[in-house]
Amino acid sequence: MSQSNTPLNLPPDPPSSRSRRRLLGRLAAGGLVASQGAAAAAGELLRPLEAAPSSRVPGAPVLEHPYGVPSPREAGVVRRSARQWPLPGAASSMTPLADLHGTITPNGLVYERHHGGVPDIDADQHRLAIHGLVRTPKLFTMDDLLRLPAESRIHFLECSGNTGSEWNGPSGLPVQLTHGLLSCCEWTGVRLSTLLEEVGGVSAQSNANGGAWLLAEGADAAAMTRSLPLDRILERALVVYAQNGERLRPENGYPLRLIVPGFEGNTNVKWLRRLKVVDAPLQTREETSKYTSLLANGTARQFVFEMDAKSVITRPSPGHRLATHGYYAISGIAWSGRGTIRKVEVSTDGGASWRLARLDGAARDRALTRFEADWRWDGAPAEILSRATDSTGYVQPTRAQLVAARGLNSQYHYNAIQQWRVDASGEVRNA
Numbered sequence: 001m002s003q004s005n006t007p008l009n010l011p012p013d014p015p016s017s018r019s020r021r022r023l024l025g026r027l028a029a030g031g032l033v034a035s036q037g038a039a040a041a042a043g044e045l046l047r048p049l050e051a052a053p054s055s056r057v058p059g060a061p062v063l064e065h066p067y068g069v070p071s072p073r074e075a076g077v078v079r080r081s082a083r084q085w086p087l088p089g090a091a092s093s094m095t096p097l098a099d100l101h102g103t104i105t106p107n108g109l110v111y112e113r114h115h116g117g118v119p120d121i122d123a124d125q126h127r128l129a130i131h132g133l134v135r136t137p138k139l140f141t142m143d144d145l146l147r148l149p150a151e152s153r154i155h156f157l158e159c160s161g162n163t164g165s166e167w168n169g170p171s172g173l174p175v176q177l178t179h180g181l182l183s184c185c186e187w188t189g190v191r192l193s194t195l196l197e198e199v200g201g202v203s204a205q206s207n208a209n210g211g212a213w214l215l216a217e218g219a220d221a222a223a224m225t226r227s228l229p230l231d232r233i234l235e236r237a238l239v240v241y242a243q244n245g246e247r248l249r250p251e252n253g254y255p256l257r258l259i260v261p262g263f264e265g266n267t268n269v270k271w272l273r274r275l276k277v278v279d280a281p282l283q284t285r286e287e288t289s290k291y292t293s294l295l296a297n298g299t300a301r302q303f304v305f306e307m308d309a310k311s312v313i314t315r316p317s318p319g320h321r322l323a324t325h326g327y328y329a330i331s332g333i334a335w336s337g338r339g340t341i342r343k344v345e346v347s348t349d350g351g352a353s354w355r356l357a358r359l360d361g362a363a364r365d366r367a368l369t370r371f372e373a374d375w376r377w378d379g380a381p382a383e384i385l386s387r388a389t390d391s392t393g394y395v396q397p398t399r400a401q402l403v404a405a406r407g408l409n410s411q412y413h414y415n416a417i418q419q420w421r422v423d424a425s426g427e428v429r430n431a
């Protein structure tokens with residue numbers, strides 16, 4: 001399988017026949033091949049196991065990069081945006097899912113979504129206020145938080161706008177730009193429940209209106225503010241200062257963010273500066289003009305928090321090209337905001353028949369799960385797709401089912417089955 005780093009699904013340029021002839025000529029002159037590609041491979045195998053050129057000179061010194069960086073050969077594996085944004089601070093960048101392996105997103109490739117740019121915050125000056133309907137409101141410094149018992153958990157984060165490009169049918173975009181508002185990190189911080197104990201617990205008046213809600217606010221120019229139902233998040237929510245073992249990156253909320261496992265990305269408030277316990281949801285901008293889903297009958301769904309089960313094949317995917325017939329492992333990721341992934345099925349005939357994929361490792365709660373299915377490509381055009389079922393029994397819907405349930409006005413929470421087309425030349429497209 002060859003791979004191009006072009007953001008769109010333009011077929012990679014085939015080496016021009018002239019440059020190919022030149023290459024073959026050079027190989028032949030070097031005595032490596034008599035004729036075409038297969039012979040080149042055979043020549044490669046027959047070459048005696050000489051010392052590699054890289055073994056003949058000393059390598060680069062330690063501490064060349066005090067903070068390590070990827071190989072320059074991987075320079076194309078970067079976050080990308082699906083479009084030009086009028087305000088660069090109110091934009092998003094997307095994770096290169098086709099180039100990632102396993103389930104953890106490296107920190108430098110975690111997608112970004114900011115509504116008011118990345119603030120520059122001095123951790124020593126930063127404070128978290130916990131107030132409202134609590135017994136003893138308190139201000140926490142970062143040092144205060146670091147003294148408390150810590151917990152590390154692996155969870156996915158998905159923007160509710162992810163894959164919105166496919167509501168009206170195949171967009172032609174590659175998986176980075178259809179599904180790349182998605183990451184999975186090990187988050188470390190303090191349990192929300194521990195912090196609420198630190199302020200003496202939620203006071204009795206909070207139950208007067210049928211339950212406590214939590215208002216979370218960020219210290220960015222957008223002052224992102226969301227209301228969250230306390231009883232539904234208390235068991236799992238974390239206030240985190242670290243991701244994948246190091247302090248949060250500035251773009252992901254440094255020095256502090258809220259992680260609400262399984263809930264839409266927006267509720268995971270970055271640059272967290274306060275948590276206020278209230279007795280009813282506040283109708284903030286993100287609860288009214290944004291993050292509601294307009295249904296076909298004109299009414300809107302509000303406070304839709306959980307991300308429904310979803311899966312996508314990342315390899316092969318648009319931009320990849322199957323170079324030869326034969327065996328390919330179809331690989332992808334699945335996740336659910338309501339629990340674990342129970343099974344993933346894969347089809348290579350457009351959904352006419354399905355078979356069970358292998359799940360790599362134990363499926364973790366509200367985290368990405370890697371799946372794989374064996375496939376022998378015989379060179380005929382194929383439609384490859386995956387379908388996830390989560391621990392609640394929920395099955396990832398087809399696009400037709402999703403549109404029937406929610407119409408075409410909904411921007412958010414698109415989780416339909418995604419199909420890639422493999423044509424006879426081996427080109428993979430989102431068509």
Ligand SMILES: Nc1nc2c(c(=O)[nH]1)N[C@H]1C(S)=C(S)[C@@H](COP(=O)(O)O)O[C@H]1N2
Nearest residue numbers: 111112113114115159218224252265266270
């Ligand atoms: N304070 C603040 N928190 C925020 C945002 C923001 O703009 N400001 N964006 C939200 C949105 S819409 C998403 S999808 C996630 C993105 O998190 P990430 O940039 O770490 O991937 O953060 C959420 N938290």
Ligand SMILES: [Mo]
Nearest residue numbers: 159160265266
């Ligand atoms: Mo988002």
